[in-house]
Amino acid sequence: MAPTHPARPTGPTGNPAAGAHLPCTIRPACLADAPHLPALERDAAQAFATIPGLAWLAGGDVLPLAEHTASIAAQACWVAASAAGPLLGFVTARPYGPDLHIQEMSVTRAAQGQGLGRRLLHAVCIEAQKRGLLRVTLTTFVNVPWNAPFYASAGFCHVPPAALDARLASILAHEHATGLAAIPRCAMQYAVPATAEYVSK
Template sequence: MPCTIRLACLADAPYLPALEQDAAQAFAAIPELVWLTGGDGLDLATHTASIAARTCWVAASATGQLLGFVTAHLYGLDLHIQEMSVTQAAQGQGLGRRLLHAVCTAAQQRGLQRVTLTTFVNVPWNAPFYASAGFCHVSHAALDVRLASILEHENATGLAAIPRCAMQYVVAASVQCVSK
C-alpha cells in the first residue's frame, strides 16, 4: 500500500483517537479483550504532547488519509511507545513495521539507548509481531522501575485478562534499525 510515514502535525491530532478506535476492533476476536473495542484509548492531550515533542508518527495514504500512527514518550534515554494503531483496512500490509522503523530510526538519530513498550504476550499482532521486528522481552527480574510501574498500572486498569509483558529494542548507533 503506497503511503508516507512522517512526523505527525497538530492537524493530525483530532483524527488519531478515531483511528485507534477503528484499530481496536481487531480485539473483538478475543473474548477476554472484546471490551477494548469500546475502550477509551489515548486522549487528545497525550497525542498533542507527543506531536509537540516530535514523538508521534503517522502513516498517510497518497490522498492524505491517515492509516496508522505510533505515539511515544521520551523517558531519559528511552523512547516508550504508548500506542501503535493501524486501521483495520490497512492491517497486515506492513504499515506497523514501517512505523516501528520510523520510531527506531528517530531514537537512533537522537542518540537514545532503547525503544520500549508494553503489550499482550499471546496476541499475534502484539508481542509476536514486535519480536519479529527485533524487540526482545524484558524479563520480570530485569524490569526497571518505570516499566514495572507501567505494567502494574495496566494490570490495575483491567488489561491483566491476558498476560502482558514489556519489550525493548536496543538501539545501536551503527546498525540499521527495524527492517521495513
C-alpha cells in the same frame, strides 16, 4: 485507560513485505493530525472484538488527545498518510531519559495486515538512533499475534520481570490494576545500535 496510555498496538500489522506496496507516506505527525488519531485508534481496536477476554477493548478508552499533542510537540509521533490524504495509522511515543517509549500504535482496519505497523515502528527506532537513545520500550500482550510476536519479529526482546526498571514495572502494575490482566502482558525493548541500521526496515 491511564492518562499515559499503555502501548497496545492494534491491528494485525506484522506482515513484513506487503507495506512496501501500499501507496502511503510515513511522516512526522503535525498538530492538525492529532484530532484524527483517537477515531483511528477506535477503528483499529475492533481487531480485539473476537479475542476472548479482550473484546471490551473494541469499545474501550483510547489515548487522550492531550497525549498525542504532547508526543507531537516532543517530535515523537508519526503517521501513515495515504496518497489520497486520509491517515491510515500512527505511532505515538514519548522520550523518558535514554528511552523512547511507545504509548500506542494503531492501523485502520482497512489497512491492517499490509506492513504499515512495521514501517511506523521503523520510524520510531530510527529516530531513537538519531537522538542517541539506548532503547525503544513498550508494554504489550504476550500472546496476541500482532503484539509481542510481531515485536519479536522486528528485533524487540522481552524484558524479564527481574530486569524491569521502575518505569516499566509501574506501567505494567497500572495496566493490571485497570483491567488488562485477562491475558498476560509484558514489557519489551529494542536495544538501539549506535550506527547500524534498524534491522526491520
